[in-house]
Amino acid sequence: MTAPETILRIAAKGDGVTASGRHFAGAVTGDVILPDGTIEAGPHHVAPPCRHFGTCGGCQLQHADEEALRQFVTERVVNAAEGQEVAAAEVLPTHLSPPATRRRATLHALRTAKGAAIGFREGRSNRIVDMQECLILDPPLFALVAPLRKLVAAHAGRGPVDISLTLADQGVDCAITGIETEGLAATEVMLDFARDHRLARLSLDQGYGAETVWEPEPATITLAGVAVPLPHGAFLQPTRDGEAVLLADAKEWLAESATMADLFAGLGTFAFALAGPAKVLAVEAARDAHLACKTAANARGIPVHAMHRDLFRNPLQAAEISRFSSILLDPPRAGAREQVAQIAASEVSRVAYVSCNPSSWARDAKALVEAGFRLEKLRPVGQFRWSTHVELTSLFTR
Numbered sequence: 001m002t003a004p005e006t007i008l009r010i011a012a013k014g015d016g017v018t019a020s021g022r023h024f025a026g027a028v029t030g031d032v033i034l035p036d037g038t039i040e041a042g043p044h045h046v047a048p049p050c051r052h053f054g055t056c057g058g059c060q061l062q063h064a065d066e067e068a069l070r071q072f073v074t075e076r077v078v079n080a081a082e083g084q085e086v087a088a089a090e091v092l093p094t095h096l097s098p099p100a101t102r103r104r105a106t107l108h109a110l111r112t113a114k115g116a117a118i119g120f121r122e123g124r125s126n127r128i129v130d131m132q133e134c135l136i137l138d139p140p141l142f143a144l145v146a147p148l149r150k151l152v153a154a155h156a157g158r159g160p161v162d163i164s165l166t167l168a169d170q171g172v173d174c175a176i177t178g179i180e181t182e183g184l185a186a187t188e189v190m191l192d193f194a195r196d197h198r199l200a201r202l203s204l205d206q207g208y209g210a211e212t213v214w215e216p217e218p219a220t221i222t223l224a225g226v227a228v229p230l231p232h233g234a235f236l237q238p239t240r241d242g243e244a245v246l247l248a249d250a251k252e253w254l255a256e257s258a259t260m261a262d263l264f265a266g267l268g269t270f271a272f273a274l275a276g277p278a279k280v281l282a283v284e285a286a287r288d289a290h291l292a293c294k295t296a297a298n299a300r301g302i303p304v305h306a307m308h309r310d311l312f313r314n315p316l317q318a319a320e321i322s323r324f325s326s327i328l329l330d331p332p333r334a335g336a337r338e339q340v341a342q343i344a345a346s347e348v349s350r351v352a353y354v355s356c357n358p359s360s361w362a363r364d365a366k367a368l369v370e371a372g373f374r375l376e377k378l379r380p381v382g383q384f385r386w387s388t389h390v391e392l393t394s395l396f397t398r
């Protein structure tokens, strides 16, 4: 390289990119790459606030300031649309979740010669970063890290331990895989741990699936004012503030609809927010999530009809889709190619598409545009702050 080059944007995997298309790890928008390859920090380059940044795989972008982070999330979504030649009539302000709001996380732990290590893994490695601080976790989740370290040090075998933490209505729902509790004394230890730390639920998976050992009252998650039973491992939007933004968009965009289908509905995050007086069909393939949604809707007499169906193998057909005033879909990272083909072939004219993967969304968006839809609104959302995971909401009409 002969002349210094300025970083113009952050690429999908978190590297800084120059005008000539060169990628530099650790560089952010506005940094200058000197001829010897060193990074001269620009106005958007900040000192990473967490001591683990650089080794911990949980965050990739703590060296970017708020403006550069926002630009990254926005461009990921807008560029994905443009890459498929899908033009948005309006790009709404990007939402970024603040620090200390992540309400679910899976940590890894291992007993060591000195005690135990617990935390996220290093990037591209199985090594565990022993977490002394975490700026993304909701404080009740982080508060359990030190006690869990002690528990693993005293009671785990030599194998890996996985710990899923979710903030439920009653406190933290904790599911541990890899600690064996044979005998009464070992079980007592786990019960004491749950009681001492006021867990909402403690489940242990000893190779035969999650088994609840402590749950003083049924664990629930309140969605739009409805307390829904919380099954093990069920999907939840990662932050409350992010969920509120997704719901506000969906409610505004689908306000006029009398009947809706919420596809890939999970526990009913969108269905419960959109129902009444509107009627909502909530379709979901995970049986536990489907049953939780159904139970909550029936118990409260809410006009949500829960349907158990695999929408990859058996998407709602065009004739079924045409019965609804509008469709909301929020598929997993793979997107919803088969389902979108049926939506495209139907008579429905209003579709809200929420996505956690701009690439698969853009592919599906193109199929909708080819079927006569227009992308009216597009909002980039960054619930996984400081990471390269990006989400979005979008409204299509025809």
Ligand SMILES: C[S@@+](CC[C@H](N)C(=O)[O-])C[C@H]1O[C@@H](n2cnc3c(N)ncnc32)[C@H](O)[C@@H]1O
Pocket: 235, 236, 237, 264, 265, 266, 267, 268, 269, 270, 283, 284, 285, 286, 289, 309, 310, 311, 312, 313, 330, 331, 332, 356
């Ligand atoms: C991104 S989550 C969204 C869940 C829900 N909309 C929410 O906001 O909480 C995607 C959901 O799709 C479900 N899912 C995955 N594959 C599916 C399939 N083939 N058919 C139907 N649902 C599926 C998952 O179980 C999960 O609940």
